[in-house]
Every structure is written in structure tokens, then in C-alpha cells.
Amino acid sequence: MKLNPASGPSAEDTMIDPVEIMLVAGCQKGRVDSEIYDLIAFGQRLQRMGAQGIGTRGIGTEAMGVWILGDDVGPAARDVARRTGVQVTAVQGIGLSGYLNETFRAVISREMEAVQPTFVCAGHTSRGWEWAPALAASTGAACVCGVDGLVESRGRICFQRDVYGGKAKGLYGSSAATTIITVQPGTFKFDPPAKSPPPAQSIHKEVVGSAGRTRFLGLKQGEADTSHMSSAPIIVAVGNGIGDQKNMELIHRLAKLLPRAEVAGTRIICDRGWLGYNRQVGVTGASVSPKLYLACGISGATQHVMGMRGAKFVIAINTDPLAPMFNEADICIVEDMIHFIPLLEDACARLAGNAEQDFVDSKTLRR
């Protein structure tokens, strides 16, 4: 079902070779979305699977292309093409100086018509996740969102993604001619080629046409200042397992016990107003990398985990032995935090008391 490039919808589009894998990213003020390299790594995995004959349609060695939409795209597009050896199409023009799903969908659907891709991939970000499903519905494509793995099952490509709050991975197959996928950032890592790749083409396009129905008015920085979270050596984080607001005292007491510890919470705790949004860890809050992350009563949904993956050491306390948080922990304690934290406080006090005792003993010995 490939369109002959010469019979493409417009003369402008005949410049592009048909591609099997279309990778889409945005670019604001000359800076391309960082997940573009994750997408290229994902595309390369798809190509390798295709080369092994996996998939309902052979992907073969056919081209993969990157589309970058935004403003001041040129230099960024050339940079991506030079570093990866993948052909890049830079699209800029009316409505692309700020992100609007309406403009993205209009541009990408026109490009899809021209190149008839098997896969269209974007980052599973606030933007990719917004435009991808609607584009699928209006073009008759299938859509799988939040993909964090590619596996083979019965000769088919399966897209792996979190279900049930991360308690299980669901494996999804697609029978559609075109499948639109959003890929979890950070799950596919791009390794720059050892030798610099042959220079790839960078094509420039201007969008013409009228403005859409929606209007982008600008960006507003979040009110929450999370800088104190990013530098904290210890974070005591609390989730829904706390149960009641009156139990929050336990968390504050535990944090006082540990040197320079900050209290943090999951989205649900901040939504309830039990902690300020400046203490939220996760995709829409702070990303932290403390020496110790103590997760109390946190189930471990992807949106939270993505904000604490950089922690050096993780201890998780949860009643549910199947809580996904335990998959992200070095030490797992299956207990109810409400009962466990007082026991822990006592145990710490005893140890601290012993330490003083040891010190006295050693001085006595020396004498």
C-alpha cells in the first residue's frame, strides 16, 4: 500500500522517500524535545525486529525518518541528522511557534498521507499523549500509548505498556496498516554510532494555511518551587497508604530523625492539599536523585516513579507485596507504614542510644 512518490498528493511531498517509521518531535525556540533520541532508538529496535521477519508487515530495511515541528527548527534538525544519520524533515510556520494539538495533527496527517508509514512514533509526554490518539481516530490508524518495551509474541510485534497502576505489563498487538505509538521517555536508549554516520538529508518545509480554532497564548511557569527537593540528600516520600491526613505527622517525625531529610509526596497527597505541590515528586513535579529515597505507602505508578529513578538507594514500605514500587526498590518492607514507622523510630532511638553507650565504653576502656 505504498504510494509512489511521484503520485503523491502534492509536488512538494515528492521530495520525500516513503518511510516505514515516522518519528515525530517538537522544537521550541530552537531546542528539539530531548526524547527524539529515545524515539530513534525505538525506531531502530523496530527495524531490527523487522529485519528478523517479526511483524505482520515486514519492516525490512526501509527508511526511518524524523519530523521536527516547531519554530527555528533548521539548526536543530541539521544537528539531529548529523548525529544520527537519520533523515530529518523540519517543519515550521503558522501555528507552530507554540504547541497546539490542532496544528500538530494537521501537519502530521498531511505528512502521513504522503509517506504512508507503518508506524508513527512520538514521546509519551504531555504533548505526544495529547495529539496521538486523536490523530489515530481521524486517520483510521491504531494507537498504543505509553509503550516501554517491544517484545515478540507468536511472530508478532507486541508493544508493552503499564496497566493497573504498573502492577502488570500489558502486551498489545496491532493489525492496523498504520499504528501510532507514544513511547515512554527514557526506556529506549540511543547509543551514538562509533563511527560518525553518513550525513543524512535535512529537508525544510514551511506550513502555509490559516490558523486553527484554538489559540496558544503562552507558557506559565509552575508556582511550585521544587529546587529544595532536587538537592535533598534524603527524601521521605509518602503515598496513598498514609490513609488519613492526621497520620502525616508520622512522616514529618520520620524525616526529622534523618539528617537534612525533606518530606515529599505523590500527586494524590498534593492534590488533597496534605503537602504543597512544591513537595510533589513525579512527571509534573520534581525529579529527584537523593542518596536515600524512603517510599512510604507509595504504590509506584509510572508518573511518580519517573521522578525518583535517579535515587541512589531506595527503601519501600507498603502493605501490598505486589506494589510496583517494590520493583524500583533496593530494600522492600511489606508492612503497614502506620504501624511500622513507630517501631522504626524506637529501633533507631535504641541504636542511637547504643552508639552513645559504645562511646562511653571505649573511653572507659582507654582509661
Added chain:
Amino acid sequence: MEVRIIMGRHSIMNILVCVKQVPDLERIVVTHDAHGIASLALSDRFAMNRFDEFAVEQAVSIKESMTGVHIDVITVGPERSVQILKRAIGMGCNDGVHLATTANADPGPARVAAWIAQFARSGEYDLILCGVMSEDFMCGQVGPMAAALLNLPYSTQVMGMKISPDRADVSIEREIEGGTRELVDIPLPALLALQPGINRPRYPSLSNMLRANRHVFTTISTDTLEPMEVQVDCMGFSTPPHARAAQVITGSPLEKAEQMAALLKAKALI
């Protein structure tokens, strides 16, 4: 639409809220066989998707803030789903629609969106609200897909919204990575998928719940709606891998506390 704008404050605003019933996540048990094939034992306790509660609350607070607002709540699911329509009425919605499925398996977002769009075409809705995703399958696709099928402008991850006095458009703030917000103006009719935290969902009131229990809901079998080819199928489940050591501390609660304290001391943290 023009007529309504001219009518000004006497106009009627119709809101459709999309809700889903989901199993209690904490009671889901994942087991796996020797080949690593996972199977899920779902809970028999169901509730309204937590993310959808924000959509219901938003609709009810709009109704309270202006005159002439009517709220329909819609769900797709088996018979037990009617429970969450009752809850939505209990929170202050006017009417409920049950698109009843016969199969127990989740129809998937593409079909749910197509069915909701088919229904919504008949209703002249000015605003369609839904949650950002469901807690169980976490697709976040129904809203954007339904908007595309209805050719409505839409936005997701909406953390703030203000309807203009003439009710012609809505100014929204959508939350993106790191808590930054995009400011967007969207003409009505439109669809918005709301981010948790946009409001504090209320509990159903007793008087509304009494009304909800007597309420007769519109029921439409999905078998009578336009069939739709399924392009994405779930081929199975697997257990998530461990990203770290995941060493489980064993013993009595007291022993566990002592082991953890010793560990903190060894790391010079206490």
C-alpha cells in the same frame, strides 16, 4: 450555537461527563506460571475511576456557578457500571446514560470513544468533560479520540479552566512536565480531559443519593451501535521486571524495624 450566544445568560449549557468503573487496584493479584505468563485476578470491588471524579466535580461546580446548566453523565460497561452513574447523580449531575456492554472484557479506548461520539452527536453538548485516563488501563485515549470523531477542539491535562461570560469559549491551563502550564483558548463546543487536582471532588449528598437510587437511566446496548473493527488487541500480561535489587526484609514487624534501623546506621544516616 449562534442563537445561544445571542440569548446570553438565559441560554442553556449542556455538559456531558464521561466516567468509567474500574476495579480496586489494591486488590488486584498478579500471578505468573513457570513460563513467566502472568494472569490477573481482578477484585470484585469496583468504583468510579478516581480521575473521572474531577470531571464530575468540575461539571457540578460549573452548574452551580451559572444558570441553565444541564449535566448528563455517560459510561460504557457491564450492568454493574450503573453504580457510578448513581454516584455522579449523587454528586449533582442531572441525568445518566449507560452504554451497556455484554462482554466482560474491556472494549478498548477506540471503541469506547466511537460509542460515546455516536451518542454525543445526538445531544448538542457544549462541553464534554472526562478524566485524564482510567486507573486500570491507563490509555488516556478516549477523550482525544472522541473529540476527533466529533470534530471538536480539545485539550488534555487541564489544570484550570474558565468559561467566558458569553459562553463562546473556554480559557484553559494545561499542565505539562515539571508543572509548567500552557495557556490555550478553545472555542466551545469543546472536549476537555481534566488533570487530577483541578478541584476537590465532593462526596455525594444524601438527598441526591436518594434521588439517584430512584433514577431511571437511559440504557443503550452497545450491540445496537455501529460496529467497529478492533485494531489493537491485548495479547496477554507479564509481571514487571525489578529495576533494582528488591531485597525483601523478613521477620516480625519489630525485627524488620530493627534491620532497617541497622541498615540506616550502617549507611551513617542515623
